[in-house]
Amino acid sequence: MISESLYQEYLSFLLKGNKSGCARIVDGLIADNIDLETLYLSLFKRSLYEIGDLWVANKVSVATEHLCTAITEALMTQAYPLIFRQVHTGKKAVVACVANEYHQIGGKMVADVLELYGWDTYFLGSNVPVEGLIATIQERHPQLLCLSLSISSNFNSLDKTIKLVRIKWAELPIFVGGKAFEFMPPTVLDAYSHVKLVNSLPDLKFQLLTFGDDRAR
Amino acid sequence: MPDNIDAALMEYLRLHASFLYFMLDKDSKIIGTNQFTAKIIGRDIVGVPFQDLFVDFCDMGGPSAYFSEDKKGGFFPLSVNTSDGLPRTFYFMFFDLGDVRVAFGDQNHEEVDNLQRQFLTLNSELGNITRELQKKNMELENAIRKVRTLEGILPLCASCKKIRIEGSDPRDQKSWLRMENYIEGKTDAQFSHGVCPECLEKLYPMPRPQH
Numbered sequence: 001m002i003s004e005s006l007y008q009e010y011l012s013f014l015l016k017g018n019k020s021g022c023a024r025i026v027d028g029l030i031a032d033n034i035d036l037e038t039l040y041l042s043l044f045k046r047s048l049y050e051i052g053d054l055w056v057a058n059k060v061s062v063a064t065e066h067l068c069t070a071i072t073e074a075l076m077t078q079a080y081p082l083i084f085r086q087v088h089t090g091k092k093a094v095v096a097c098v099a100n101e102y103h104q105i106g107g108k109m110v111a112d113v114l115e116l117y118g119w120d121t122y123f124l125g126s127n128v129p130v131e132g133l134i135a136t137i138q139e140r141h142p143q144l145l146c147l148s149l150s151i152s153s154n155f156n157s158l159d160k161t162i163k164l165v166r167i168k169w170a171e172l173p174i175f176v177g178g179k180a181f182e183f184m185p186p187t188v189l190d191a192y193s194h195v196k197l198v199n200s201l202p203d204l205k206f207q208l209l210t211f212g213d214d215r216a217r
Numbered sequence: 218m219p220d221n222i223d224a225a226l227m228e229y230l231r232l233h234a235s236f237l238y239f240m241l242d243k244d245s246k247i248i249g250t251n252q253f254t255a256k257i258i259g260r261d262i263v264g265v266p267f268q269d270l271f272v273d274f275c276d277m278g279g280p281s282a283y284f285s286e287d288k289k290g291g292f293f294p295l296s297v298n299t300s301d302g303l304p305r306t307f308y309f310m311f312f313d314l315g316d317v318r319v320a321f322g323d324q325n326h327e328e329v330d331n332l333q334r335q336f337l338t339l340n341s342e343l344g345n346i347t348r349e350l351q352k353k354n355m356e357l358e359n360a361i362r363k364v365r366t367l368e369g370i371l372p373l374c375a376s377c378k379k380i381r382i383e384g385s386d387p388r389d390q391k392s393w394l395r396m397e398n399y400i401e402g403k404t405d406a407q408f409s410h411g412v413c414p415e416c417l418e419k420l421y422p423m424p425r426p427q428h
Contacts, residue, residue, distance in 0.1 A: 070337055073340060077348070085355060123348065125345045126341060
């Protein structure tokens with residue numbers, strides 16, 4: 001649990017670009033045995049969404065937003081010792097942002113949570129060309145593909161990616177998620193088979209149960 | 218244009234604009250600046266020769282060269298010594314107004330935007346590489362935990378091939394373990410039993426059908 005005052009202190013450090021102040025708070029939370037999902041949801045995601053809202057309201061610049069994103073991404077590395085000590089279950093997932101999508105933190109959080117549940121993840125990062133994605137699926141034989149979409153105008157890239165993946169892997173389960181879907185009707189993915197909208201990290205846990213993943217329970 | 222536009226521009230220039238502004242006398246000594254310049258340079262510079270502010274100015278022909286007709290309307294990248302000790306490059310344009318000279322210095326916004334984009338991309342890539350490294354490190358640590366090895370000199374009975382436990386009394390028979398017990402105790406290896414052909418011949422010296 002993160003107190004409101006600690007969150008506000010973190011947000012204030014983040015907006016000022018004070019990485020060491022943020023890192024001190026994250027270190028303290030990890031030392032207090034915070035669980036990964038709380039850290040990601042209640043600190044990283046909440047602050048980034050709030051900064052995004054401040055940008056939309058013209059209260060912070062795009063440069064500040066980018067700086068906050070960069071700091072958050074650097075802070076996520078502090079949590080890796082929590083994530084990668086899990087015993088692997090043998091299940092594999094490929095996680096990527098579609099072509100032209102440069103917001104990768106959400107996808108990385110999904111990959112990290114999957115690792116936490118013992119999945120072996122291949123996180124390909126932002127702006128992944130569909131050819132590269134297909135080559136990775138061919139090489140790794142994952143049981144799950146996760147695609148992240150933050151900007152709704154990149155939906156065409158997602159559409160193209162799913163269609164090209166489906167040519168070779170007709171039934172590979174695909175989870176899609178990201179901020180873009182907040183602005184789209186829930187039926188937007190109905191046309192695709194074996195594609196599920198995963199709205200949040202708790203939703204991801206729920207969906208993983210369909211893979212018999214008891215650790216997500 | 219309204220009559221008071223000059224006053225508004227001057228107020229903006231002196232107090233709010235985020236570019237460098239210098240007013241110089243005919244000898245190129247500074248006689249006025251704006252707030253942004255004072256913040257960047259970080260010291261009182263009125264009366265200071267203009268070229269003293271720059272890292273590389275003197276190598277470029279001195280300030281007067283920039284006020285010549287052939288330089289009119291051009292931008293010149295010059296690096297200023299700043300208050301934080303790090304030089305910063307501004308693109309300068311010079312105007313000779315007769316009694317006074319004026320210089321404006323602005324950042325190259327395209328360059329700054331490009332740097333920002335590159336920085337963000339590199340930061341993301343670095344984060345991804347760190348993630349992979351951390352993952353590989355953990356896999357290696359797990360592998361090392363699984364692999365248990367034997368090393369050093371093992372005291373072996375020359376006759377029965379039992380191995381003596383390290384540091385134990387060689388005269389005590391309990392100090393000596395059968396080799397398979399010793400190795401199973403020290404490693405993750407396990408033994409199964411069979412008989413080699415030579416021993417089989419010794420143990421069961423009877424004719425056997427040929428296969």
